[in-house]
Amino acid sequence: MKIFAINPGSTGMKAALYEDLEMLWSESVAYSQEEIDRCKGSPEKEELFRFTNSVEILKKHGNGVSELSAVVGRGGLLRPISGGAWIINEEMAADLRSCRYGRHASNFGGLIAKRISEEAGSIPAFIVDPVCVDEMSEVAHVSGMPNLPKRSVFHALNQKAVAYKVAQKMGKHIDQCRFIVAHMGGGVTVGAHCEGKVIDVNNGLGGYGPMSLERAGTVHAWDLIDLCFSGTYSRKEIERMVVGEAGVAAHIGSRDFRKIVERIHSGDVKAKLIVDALAYQIAAEIGSRAVxxxxxxxxxxxxxxxANSAYLCDLIRDRVSWISEVICVPGEDELRALVEGAYKVLSGEEEAHVYEKE
Structure with missing residues (x-):
């Protein structure tokens, strides 16, 4: 079975073709500023451009849509749904296209996959473990404000794929395992994985939890309210303070973690303090998930x-190794995780979910 996986980003596209679970090729395409500007303000144009680009990537490698057995795209912002593979139907496409639950580049993953499916004669089309996966327990949703319940927005795709692999290495089924998984990147999310379900996790998209390279994480609500009503900042500026120009980057002016660690080894006291704080906050969130x-x-x-940084992993391990064994699985392979999710359905290991509107 040839499975085509697509992962759209804000300024480009990653794609790969697999024969069952063996990768045949992968490609990462960065869009030019001219291409981005051409689509600005027109989601219809952008969807068509990204679809055309995906087909061109296939052709570049000597493949066509007629060869495909299935297509899988990175899932976007939808209503809260459970983990696993979901069939891309008209209801899902309508919610993605209207951005009913939010605007994000990953929304195009399902839309492009659906178009390719139709072009190939209605082959199976899926999304797998989108960021909106919500398996949190009822009590975990409760916040101190009834009109603002806690929301599940996290790195579901990578967290679940990594948990599944570690379970396999342990010789266990995922339904037998209890893991704490910390995804650490531009955003940081820490999930409590209980027998295949993520029963609690911090909201990594402008929500709460540890700071990250460029996100603020939890801040004092009263101070944030004061900033919002100070008359000094626009809404966009406040948003950038929370996501984009926050976290480690705001403190020391860099998102390059290797260079940051080099600065620490060269005696940069402030860089050491901020990275210590990053590790401290991630470890504290891990401790919460243990509860x-x-x-x-x-x-x-x-x-x-x-997780590629041994320096950071060691700082966290020193604080949380009393909970359980600490296992580092650096990086992320979202294209493979997408294919694995689709393959489980195609091989009969799992059933795909069917999306319905709220």
């Missing part, structure tokens, strides 16, 4: 781009 799991944890898993 969610009643202290019964098979492993603490560190993943995402920042």
């Amino acid at each position: 969610n799991l009643y202290g019964k944890v098979d492993a603490v898993i560190l993943t995402g781009g920042l």
